[in-house]
Amino acid sequence: MTLLLLLPALALVLGVFLWPLLRYGWLSLQASSVLTGLVPMPNGGANWQRLLADARFWQDAAQTLRFAGLSLALELLLGLGLALLLHRPLPRRGLVRALVLLPWALPTTVMALGWRWILNDPFGPLNGLLQSLGLPAYGFLSQPASTWLFTVLADVWKTTPFVALLLLAGLQAIPSELEEALRLEGAGPWQRLRRLTLPLLAPYLLLTALFRLAQALGVFDLIQVLTGGGPASSTESLALYAYLNAMRFLDFGYAATLMLGMFALVLGLSALVLLTQALRRRLAEVTP
């Protein structure tokens, strides 16, 4: 009887999450593009063969991984620092938290445009700073080798507060008596962090890392607005490539194949993270 209460919500969730994946599975086996008038026609595994041989797909996969890896590392590191800071007794704690949280609450597209102005060559404030130091202006968004670093910067700026708040929840769950006991034993701040805080925070770090990994692998809004995937496709993410295939090249069959390729990547990497965590825990149990 109480199961009935769940049904409407579950139906909508399945419709939104499961239906697209099933649909992509079918669509990825069809030719459905401008050439077929967007009418699906079975084409064997041609989309999948194309995917495996598509240099742009593999390049974008590598670029997406690079982006996700660096963003995740920086966000966890800075987020942990920020969480430790916010965990201490602060004056006007509520206000401080609200202000720190603001970058996360603003729409990504809005702040991506903001960063586009900050990084503008040569009139943006960052170049203004460089020039007032007597340095030449730098094309932050026009260097195929380095522009991806500034997409990471914008992502880290926006998402670190969110990571910090999730970790703050973990810090607040640690009993303060434990910390006090270690302090009385003469353990310094660094030792307390390593022996007490980090081990007890591990499940929160894992959950946050998994969540952020999945979101960063799907990065779309930020890239589309900040760089449009450029210069020379050097910042293009898998999601943007799939979007272009669907909306610009009007190739729904291949776009669906790309979506599934991306899904496999997210699933595979999440499983990898979970496995290594399980393995490490097992190792820690057998080696005291």
Add this chain to the structure above:
Amino acid sequence: MPIALPLLAALIWSLLPLLWQLLTSLRTPEALVLQGPAAWLQGWTLANYRQVLQGDPPFWRYLFNSCLVGAASTGLTLLLAIPAAYGLQRQRPALRGGISLLLLAAAMFPYVLLFLALLELARALGWGNQLLALALPYAGLSLPLAVLLLRAAFADLPAELEDAARLEGLNLWQRLHRVLLPLLAPAVASTAILVFLFSWNEYPIALTWISRNDMLTLPVAMARIAGSSVYAVPYGAFAAATVLGGLPLLALVLVFQRQIVSGLTQGAVKG
């Protein structure tokens, strides 16, 4: 270690890019490209705000659209999530655990992947350019987190409470409405604000479902400014739009800071 210094650094890091938008929004286009300290003495203007507010459609239209979609999505999500959370909490532990795990996986899912199939649905059903239709996918995307948060809140209520209400002869609707929900108000508020923020900020679905200029939500309207030209983005006007679009969120975050934080942290603890 003194705490003031790192705290100040964190605040500057968070706020400086935003303050820069505020400054940019108050400058004339000519002043934006001037160099040197002397440039700061001239070129202040409110013209950017006038331009944005008198645009076609005027800027408040996007704010209104986003508010409408946000309110509808939040309402629909709560309507479905509250009974679902109650129902989930009443299941056997094995089933409850299984469903919770699936919901958690869905909550983490990079939903941008879904836009193409959802767009096909919207086209088939004639939902393109219908603002309120956006509430359906938004509710579907928000439900996993909403149900998990509210389920955790139901679990925190003492079981005797509902038993007592049942002995009083209250039916399920009365128990939920009169006894349980008032106690859940904080969790409902946290959930509501997170859902509202999500739908306010959502981009890929709004981008593909809505094409009419006066129907755009705020994030899409902003991005359209960027797409208009790669080289000559009207930064002054855009910065003014950022400020106007950011102010409601600033107010929201300042007022509901506690609910946002507790929503996120509950999600981390119980999820």
